[in-house]
Amino acid sequence: MQRQPAVVVQGLEKTYPGGTRAIDGIDFTVEQGEFFGFLGPNGAGKTTTIKILATLLSKSGGHVEVASIDIDEDARSVRAAIGVALQEVGLDDLSKGRDFLVLQGRLYGIGRAEANRRADELLELVGLSGVGKRKIGSYSGGMRRRIDLAGALMHRPNILFLDEPTSGLDPQSRLAIWEHLEDLNAQGVTIMLTTQHMDEADRLCRRLAIIDHGRLVTEGSPSTLKAGVGGDVVRVSFGPMDSPDGRADTALGALCQLPSVREADTTPDGLTATVDDGGAAAPAILRTLNDAEIPVANLAVTRPSLDDVFLHHTGREIREADADEDAESRVWGQWMGVNRR
Amino acid sequence: MLILRESTYIYVRNLKTWLAQPTMIVAAVLSSAVMYLFFGEPLRGITGLPGFPAADYQAFLTAMVIVMAVVFSGSDMAMVLLTDIMSGYVDKLLLSPVNRFSILLGTLAIGATRAIAQVVAIILVATAIGVRFEGGVLGILAVIVATTLLGVAMGCVGLIIAVRTRSVQVTVNSWLLFMPLAFLTSAFMPRELITGWFQFAVGLNPVEYILVAVRTVIIDGWVWEHIVPGFWVLLGTSAVLIGLATYEYRRATN
Incomplete structure (x- = not known):
């Protein structure tokens, strides 16, 4: 019953x-x-x-x-x-x-x-x-x-x-x-x-x-x-690069191809990506950046808070x-x- | 039976709250003693006026001291109740499954206790300064019972003020409302010796009849023709005020 x-x-x-x-x-x-x-x-x-x-x-x-x-x-x-x-x-x-x-x-x-x-x-x-x-x-x-x-x-x-x-x-x-x-x-x-x-x-x-x-x-x-508000946000800051020209854009293009990434954008010192699950997407993002020969100084995953829900x-x-x-x-x-x- | 048990719990709580504030008790007793000091000794000569009914002014005054104390206790009651409303304590009681009527009874019962304590204290002070109670021990008991009932009735007025206004400003100043009840009486001077509009107003004040009855028992003993009107007025006033307070209380808690 x-x-x-x-x-x-x-x-x-x-x-x-x-x-x-x-x-x-x-x-x-x-x-x-x-x-x-x-x-x-x-x-x-x-x-x-x-x-x-x-x-x-x-x-x-x-x-x-x-x-x-x-x-x-x-x-x-x-x-x-x-x-x-x-x-x-x-x-x-x-x-x-x-x-x-x-x-x-x-x-x-x-x-x-x-x-x-x-x-x-x-x-x-x-x-x-x-x-x-x-x-x-x-x-x-x-x-x-x-x-x-x-x-x-x-x-x-x-x-x-x-x-x-x-x-x-x-x-x-x-x-x-x-x-x-x-x-x-x-x-x-x-x-x-x-x-x-x-x-x-x-x-x-x-x-x-x-x-x-x-x-x-x-x-x-x-x-x-x-989860209803939107995905997790992954923030990446790049490390120092010898010839940075164009490489960030290449990386951005590659990231957008990843199935877990909903959208991505460049920032002054790196890029951000909105993903469904930050924990699961982070390794793929790192791998993609590594393939593009971009050094990563920092990667942070932020989850939306209830403040964001409100x-x-x-x-x-x-x-x-x-x-x-x-x-x-x-x-x-x-x-x-x-x-x- | 359950109501009786519940109201006892609430009564005991109210009693503890009252006893936890000794200043209030001391002030109550002291104010009566001060009445004798201010009005008793200095106005003693009034007894010499032709037609004054008592030889001992202190004895004449005793009824006034008692009645005034219980009338003004209505204002205290209002404040006590308002404090509990403001602190949310009344809400806490209303959240429990106790009968609404038990809460009211427990509140009125503490009003009665305070009145009894005050009246007994005044009678002790009166006896100490040599006042003779012509009505004897039975008379003293009758005075205690009657003025306690008056205290409860005035407590009902206080309850209505607190529940209706829920305002500290109004409640703190509610003694103003009790003032005409206490002073538009023959408290200091018998009615026959009062003149003009004051005499007329005194005749309209229900407290006057109760005061006369109480005073008669003290200074003359059981002179029924002066006691019976007061008895009926007391009964009627109390019934009306307790009824009104119950109504207001139900309205406020439903």
């Missing part, structure tokens, strides 16, 4: 009071056990989507099933089945780390003894055993994310929603969180995270959806997405997109009466 997907989203729409259209009809499915990434700039609709899936925000249209439960039919069962860590964290600064976890467990219906045991286990897992008795207010940014993650895991959810779990953290803390998430996923937990960091999406996610202005732009595994699909770099007006924060700003950026 085929397993039910962990998350099914069909035609999801969200318009905030005031008319801002945050989600403009998106569809996607997350399979059980998958590590799924939602990539996009600030204000693209990532957080809104996660909040709707987690039943915190109502949708304006569409159909959503989480853990095979329609969120409109039984939101409470959805809440019991999922673990959520939101960007705004929502920790209780005056509470001690361990107390926070135990309370979190109790709220999910776990018995006292089990909640205590589980809290210790999770403190150990996220490397906070030593500070469980300290108030959360005294924690660093990385420690706060980790205690929040531990809180989301208290009731052993099979599906985890994480909203930018590492934004604003130092590289070491990011790495620690990444490792925890990879372990969890290896244990079978379905993880859906939002991120605006290409490296994070690239490292963690088996499959990605790129979202911009409330619409899904493209979807696929990081490698397929990157650029390819939206016509902008993700950082430029960040500078756009942030619709989501603006709505929150109105709502909360303060500016939450």
